[in-house]
Amino acid sequence: MKSYLKHYIDGQWVDSEGGARHEVIDPSTEQPVSEITLGTAADVDKAVAAAKKAFRSYSQTSVDERIALLERIIEEYKARIPDLAAATSEEMGAPIGFAQMAQAPAGLGYFMGTLAALKEFKFEQRVGKNRVVHEPVGVVGMITPWNWPLNQICAKVAPALAAGDTMVLKPSEEAPGNAVILAEILDKAGVPAGVFNLVNGDGPGVGAAISSHKDVDMVSFTGSTRAGIAVAQAAAPTVKRVHQELGGKAPNLVLKGANLPEVLPPTIAGVLANSGQSCIAPTRLLVHESQVADATDVVKGIMEATQVAEASTMGAHIGPVVNKAQYEKIQGLIQSAIDEGATLVTGGTGRPDGRNAGFFVKPTLLADVTPDMRIYREETFGPVATITKYTDADDAIEMANDTVYGLSATISGDPAEAAKVAPKLRAGLVTINAWSGGGGTPFGGYKQSGNGREGGKYGIADFMELKTIVGEPA
Numbered sequence: 471m472k473s474y475l476k477h478y479i480d481g482q483w484v485d486s487e488g489g490a491r492h493e494v495i496d497p498s499t500e501q502p503v504s505e506i507t508l509g510t511a512a513d514v515d516k517a518v519a520a521a522k523k524a525f526r527s528y529s530q531t532s533v534d535e536r537i538a539l540l541e542r543i544i545e546e547y548k549a550r551i552p553d554l555a556a557a558t559s560e561e562m563g564a565p566i567g568f569a570q571m572a573q574a575p576a577g578l579g580y581f582m583g584t585l586a587a588l589k590e591f592k593f594e595q596r597v598g599k600n601r602v603v604h605e606p607v608g609v610v611g612m613i614t615p616w617n618w619p620l621n622q623i624c625a626k627v628a629p630a631l632a633a634g635d636t637m638v639l640k641p642s643e644e645a646p647g648n649a650v651i652l653a654e655i656l657d658k659a660g661v662p663a664g665v666f667n668l669v670n671g672d673g674p675g676v677g678a679a680i681s682s683h684k685d686v687d688m689v690s691f692t693g694s695t696r697a698g699i700a701v702a703q704a705a706a707p708t709v710k711r712v713h714q715e716l717g718g719k720a721p722n723l724v725l726k727g728a729n730l731p732e733v734l735p736p737t738i739a740g741v742l743a744n745s746g747q748s749c750i751a752p753t754r755l756l757v758h759e760s761q762v763a764d765a766t767d768v769v770k771g772i773m774e775a776t777q778v779a780e781a782s783t784m785g786a787h788i789g790p791v792v793n794k795a796q797y798e799k800i801q802g803l804i805q806s807a808i809d810e811g812a813t814l815v816t817g818g819t820g821r822p823d824g825r826n827a828g829f830f831v832k833p834t835l836l837a838d839v840t841p842d843m844r845i846y847r848e849e850t851f852g853p854v855a856t857i858t859k860y861t862d863a864d865d866a867i868e869m870a871n872d873t874v875y876g877l878s879a880t881i882s883g884d885p886a887e888a889a890k891v892a893p894k895l896r897a898g899l900v901t902i903n904a905w906s907g908g909g910g911t912p913f914g915g916y917k918q919s920g921n922g923r924e925g926g927k928y929g930i931a932d933f934m935e936l937k938t939i940v941g942e943p944a
Contacts, residue, residue, distance in 0.1 A: 472504040472557075474646060477513055477670060478653040480520035481663025487512035489671070492643055497563035497790040497829045498780040504561060506646045509671035514638065514679040517667035521609040521636035522685050524664025529606040529634045533588065536632055540585040542659040543631075547578050550655055554620060557647030562616050563781045563790040563829070564744060572743075577620030577652070580925075583909050584628035587927040591632075601942060604934040606634035607711065608687030611680035613673070613701065614649075615693045616642035616792055617747040617851070622692045622715075623649060625913075627656075627666065629929035638667045638686070640676045644792055673697060681705045688713060688933070694849075695875075695918045713922035713932060715749070715914055717849045718877030720905075721870040722752035723891065725883025726863070730761065730768045733882040733903050738772050738855065740880070740905025742833060745788045746853040747796075749919075752880035752905050753850055756866050759859045766837050766857055770816050773833040776853070778822045790829040791852055797829035800852035804834055807845040807856070813837040817854070841872060849875075863891070871896045876916025880905055898923075 475491070476483040489507040496503040547554075554577070555569035564573050594603040610630050614622040623641060630637050641649035653668045669676050677697075681689050681704035688711040691701045695716040702712050722737050724730070740751050757765045777787035791797050801819050808814055817834025831852045839846055839856040846856060860866040870879055871894075878899040881888040888902040898915045899907050907913050910926035922932050 471502055472647060474504060474650045474670065475507045477507070477509055477517070478650075478657070478666070478668040479513070479517045480667065481657065484516075486510060487516070489513065494561050494644065494646065495793065496560055496781075497792055498782065500827055500829070504647050506643065506670040508643065509669040509676045511675070511679040513669045513671070514676055514683060517638040517669050518609060518683050518685050520664035520667055521638055524662060525606070525609060525636045528636055528662055528665050531634060533593070536634065537585065537588055539659065539661065540581060540588065540628070540631065543656060543661070544578065544581050544585065546655045546659045547581060550651055551575065551578070553651050554648050557651060558619060558645060559781045561647055562619065562645040562792045565779070565781050565783065565785065565787055565789045567784050567786070568744070573618065574620055576618060577624035579909060580621065580624035581628045583926055584632050584929065587910065587930055588632040591927055591930055599944075601939045603937050603939065604931065605937050607933055607935050608635060609685060610635045610637045610933065611683065611686040611689040612637055612639045613677050613680060613689065613691045613693065614639070614641050616644035617744065617749070619645045619648050620652070623652060625924040625929065626690045627652075629924070629933045631661070631665070632930050633933040635933055636665045638669060638680060640669055640671055640680060643670065643672050646670050673700070677701070678704050682708065684708050686710060690714075690922070698920060714920035715922070715924065716877070716918060716920040717875055718749040718751075718915065718919050719754060719847065719849050719873045719875045720750055720752040720878045720880060720897070721754045721756055721873075722880040722882055723866050723870050723895075724755060724757045724761070724765060725881065725887055725891070726758040726760065728761070728883035730765055734765065734768050735772060736903055737880050737882050737905050738769055741855045742772075742776055742788055742853050745791050745831065747791060747851050749849070750878035750899060750905065750907075752878070753855050754846060755855055755857045756860050756869050757857055758866070759861055762837070762857060762859050766815055766835070769835050769855055769857070773816050773835050773855070776833040778830050778833070780828070788833070788853060791831055792829070794829060796851060797831065800831050800850060800854065803845045803848060803850050804836070804854060807836050807839060807843055810843045812839045812843060812845070812856070841869065847873070867891065867894050874918045877919035878915075
């Protein structure tokens with residue numbers, strides 16, 4: 471078992487003040503794989519104090535100095551990709567091949583994209599005789615999830631470093647090992663003491679302490695909408711900036727007449743990738759009534775061809791979901807759909823055949839799903855797709871937008887026709903015959919999927935304040 475019992479505060483690995491030991495469970499085996507210390511408010515106080523002190527000098531560094539720092543981080547990160555992938559695979563269940571090819575590189579991608587954006591970023595502009603400047607926001611508290619841990623951590627850490635901010639990170643207690651390795655990378659790359667601080671812990675302990683702390687100027691949170699509301703409420707008394715990327719229930723609007731065998735596989739891939747544990751997974755297939763039977767056959771074939779295996783096994787398969795609570799939530803949603811009248815096409819409740827341990831979920835397809843069903847409304851976060859029929863284009867657009875979320879939406883079909891539909895969808899990301907975003911573009915949601923953006927120049931700007939200076943000499 472790997473031990474990560476210390477926090478990284480002010481450039482040192484230090485013991486917790488009153489924290490409790492916590493075991494991290496391998497979801498493939500249900501056995502402990504690592505241990506951390508759940509931090510306390512006292513640990514957060516120390517980390518915030520270190521960040522506040524470091525801000526005085528780091529905020530004054532030049533753009534060239536920050537560029538050089540990001541370049542060093544990128545080189546150190548590349549060298550540690552095998553370690554980052556192994557930790558991610560063991561703790562949250564991503565198959566090791568997927569962790570090596572997608573999970574670990576996703577974080578590197580944010581550092582590289584931020585570096586490119588920083589080189590071009592306009593920190594000031596003239597408005598008449600006045601000057602408007604971007605300045606670091608201050609101490610940023612960061613709270614990140616387990617599903618794409620490095621992606622979400624680096625989506626915050628990279629732009630904060632580029633902006634001149636200092637930070638305190640609380641990664642998910644479900645997948646903390648990769649964050650510890652990242653702290654080692656940043657340390658070796660020469661990030662000054664106090665600029666980056668890591669306090670492991672849970673939401674009610676460390677997360678709440680960060681969100682409510684009077685010396686935290688901004689809190690950036692990625693996770694569920696329920697938890698995001700709690701973060702915003704905790705932050706409200708100090709009127710700090712709250713930057714959030716929350717839940718999603720993405721539609722996959724399949725245009726009438728679409729070539730289903732061609733356009734569905736690349737979008738259904740988003741339902742299966744990472745065992746369905748992606749907030750932009752396009753799980754709600756909306757299909758014209760004339761093509762429901764054909765779409766059902768195509769998706770059924772994809773689901774039944776998908777293999778399920780341990781995360782430690784190399785290969786093109788999906789692994790388990792992250793923990794028992796997530797497994798039981800998915801089982802409950804599948805059963806609720808059946809109870810409410812949906813047709814189980816393939817998959818269903820229980821583990822795949824031959825498995826009596828691990829949080830493995832059968833790739834599942836449910837047809838005849840209607841908008842009044844729980845599974846149509848609630849974020850499943852598992853390898854489960856649903857099919858709902860529509861009658862005409864206006865009906866399909868209304869159904870796609872009929873959700874409290876607005877993180878992403880997918881359109882499957884003729885790209886020219888899809889381009890006409892895209893402006894009508896209320897989501898921060900719209901993909902055509904694909905399911906993930908593009909490098910350097912802003913990522914974030916509408917409605918209860920959050921506020922703020924990450925990625926490229928947009929991410930840097932969101933971690934900065936705007937100042938107007940009037941009356942300077944010409």
